[in-house]
Amino acid sequence: MKTKNILSIGIIALAATFASCKKNYLDIVPTDRVPDVAVLADSALLEDYVINRYMSVKLQDKEGEGTNPGFGRGFEYALWSALTDESIYNNDDNTWLVQRGQLAPENTGIAGTIWGRSYRSIRECNYALNHIDSVVMSAGHRTQLRGELHFIRAFRYQDLIRNYGGVVLMGDKVYNLEDNLGDDALFTRASIKQSIDYAVSELDSAIQQLPLANDDSWQLGRATKGAALALKSRLLLYAASPLYNAGTWAAAAAAAKAVMDLGKYSLDADYAKLFLSYTGNEIIFARQYAIGARHVCLEISNGPNGYNGWAGNTPLQNLVDAYQMSNGKDITDPTSGYNAQNPYANRDARFYATILYNGATYRNSTVQIYTPGGKDSKDGPSNWNTTKTGYYLRKFMDDKYPIDNPWNVAGLQPWIYFRYAEVLLNYAEAQNEATGPDGTVYSAINLIRQRAKQPALPAGLSQAQMRDAIRKERQVELAFEEHRFYDVRRWKIADVTENVPAYGVDVTTSGGSYVYTRKVALSGRAFAAKHYWLPIPRTEIQASNNKITQNAGY
Template sequence: MRKIQYFLYLLAIGFVSCKKNYLDIVPTDRVSDAAVLSDSLLFVDYVINRYMGVKLQDKEAEGVPPGFGRGFEYAMWSSLTDESMYNNDDNTWLVQQGLLAPENTGITGTLWARSYRSIREVNYALNNIAGVPMSEGLRNKLRGELHFIRGFRYHDLIRNYGGVVMMGDKVYNLTDNLSDAALYTRATLQESMNYAIKELDSAAYYLPAANSGDWALGRATKGAALALKSRLALYAASPLYNVGSWADAAAAAKAVMDLGQYTIDADYSGLFKNASSNEIIFERLFVIGARHTCLEIANGPNGYGGWAGNTPLQNLVDAYEMNNGKPITDASSGYSDAKPYLNRDARFYATILYNGASYRNSTIETFTPGGKDSQDGNSNWNTSKTGYYLKKFMDDSNPIDNPWNVAGLQPWIYMRYAEILLNYAEAQNEAVGPDASVYAAVNQVRQRSSVNQPALAAGMSQDQMRTAIRRERQVELAFEEHRFYDVRRWKIATTTENVPAYGISVTKNADGTFTYTRKTALAGRSFADKHYWLPIPRAEILASGNKLTQNTGY
């Protein structure tokens, strides 16, 4: 009997030879097609598991709330950018150093196969949902979820590879004719984008405005579908894509704003630990210790038993304004090289641990000699190479040492309202210039009560507003895996990603003062035009019989 779980993307299995009697063996370790298609509860479980990509009877997944898995457990996408570096590599340095190749995709290598596997599984569900016994209300909710998941997977493919293979509703099997040209023909970027946006429109049509009960955690809503459409519409209008209009992107963001469903959370630091924050549009709640490495131990300072993980770069630190709204490069800002962390944007303190920062009833010590969080401290192989540690997302109530036996959930936010406001501001500024609505959207983000950065200066030109919005995205959305795509869609990566990865060396002087010296934390950062898109893994090209077209330059 055919199985509905764990199919590889069909390009990769086109040359696998299987005997028919082997396929007809009834498995005892998984749920059959017939059972899933005759039982609404099993079908619901199947749909939920399409977020996570796990099989129905996976014991490790029991009790785990739905929501997309990140696929890169230790390193964040920030460590492929000018935001951070992963302290112990984790297959990120080759991307930073411009060594990405079809044969060596590093941390990016899982995207292609996992996306197409999920698309096939969604196609299977949509092709069969009409025959599953259930109420029409439930059927329509599930349809909405499936269109959302398929739209999300295509969004992930498009923003990494450009134009992609469009599978339509087809469910390919081992016994099919795998010479079908549709398996290997990449659609244009315009066609790919149009399809993904149409999927999200379908999802928004079926999905409820809010979820409750069994639907409450990590499952799509109308707002999630429209928010993802807003992101894709913004990408489509951006210079790298150039297949959409800024007016359409502004309208897509405005549709989310007009729902009246979401607000800016007053507590910038707290919202990343508060799964019920009204700013969150779509999230995943990871069960601490279940298929998840806790963020605190993965990113904590070595002086506290942490592994350092995604360590912020000086490049990002320099982007935070002073709390008077002026950049540190402004001679009148009050910035001092001797006291570089004094009077900065409040989001800096909520995001980055620096020498002298308060932390877990103590103080961060990245100085030498003798600092406990420096190379002179414990477990010095985990000392930050940049002189900084990550604070954003970290919950100080969770232990760093041996955290896996602690009960609780750890949110990971995929979409939140601040992104939508900044999407709107950017698109509206490009469409018509910096009108009052652009100022209002950006200032709403800047002036949440826990941040309270000054409002943007009146009278900005379109270019000045563009610069301000880009800086705002850089600091507001830091480490939320936007920067990688932002610098590419703006086509500024040849500048931002060819700058050295800077850190800071802190020396404690005899009189107790500190000297701060900029250093290169990771040598050889390099970005070429071909890197605007990822390479399709060589294994996928070979599995297609070389019919699949590789991205230019690889």
């Protein structure tokens, strides 16, 4: 199967760009890698090289186990949600220091690989773009590969920008160890606007060269015109946001509308199932997995301890409280019908698709978080894997896969990078900020709420009220999909949301009924102004002979 070939060639193709450097020191032909001369002599090898740029190398423990990491933290032990008010990672794994505001250039936790991985990937894309015209292939094939390289390069710059702000723009040059690193331009950070403008120009190139769809099954997971337009929509939304202040809301709305106008994407009917397979019309761009491409299986990583799961990314009460009642009212509304001692009744349908709670039906049983005696509490088996928050993750879990010994049979669900619901939310936010809550804003939001069986938003909302409604919608619709960390920062509200304690719940039994008591699940949660951006790792600053400017406050 072609997909397996793509996944297995990763390390070999990745090393091709560095083979020429080795020749300066050893006059030996390596046998463990494909030399660059072979890649540039065979269009099939070059295509494999390009495909493998969707992945990178493992730079940290518990990262990309089994298969190389892709974009973001998908299918890792600790998800990016564990750095936000969505969840905590039960076993820490260098996430708690971020939650507690202890980030430092010398101690970046799980957030320390983005700079190095991104620039490595950019160099690899530059290498291919510099040589692609010399490889014999059809013009159409070359155009598509070039479009993919521009897309991947833009994605890597996006990851740098949203984490560090203004970044070093490498252009098309392929830097080698023997180059003159005294060139200050190599270490000069562009402004945020210059950085975003460059990434958007890369996407504009990709949009012109990429196909509208990849119809062959083995090509799923490769960039399309829709993927490039969706990334442009996200970048321009960020650019217009208060933290960036480097673009206009009108441009962001137009970018999202361009995806909508393709007429290719729509919301899938079942919110829970859309994360389990690469079917339907909602997924725009996602990573595919295949049997034999071993990686961290979400079911065992996050399942309850009573099911022999490891309780990895456990939802916080902070997120649970964000889900409205099924009548569309916030639980803080005294007319909502919310009962603190029956807290999970009549909630937004997305709550049940996202979070396992005490009493939830799961795998022909019932989740028992209560004490004493609950099988999914500290009184159950493997109590070191008991949730610290009183909740377990439900989203992404496929009940067809076993929790026990899932290796080589589970883990086939995709990891979604872009889906149509995000585009609708992008459009609604940008259009509301640009012109106010017009009919198109209502339409975009209500499509999403209708799928969740939530009532339409009330008519007559002010711009500020609509802004609040859109932000709430993003929080629950996109939970655990690596958006919340960036949303609260770009809105400049992280100093509020990330300074709230990491809450959980204790569930006890008394007289045959449950008692729910709020608690702090992780102590010391803190956020300072400097945390709006990540620190550039100290090793990267030192490697530049201290020429790269560190972010303020570090």
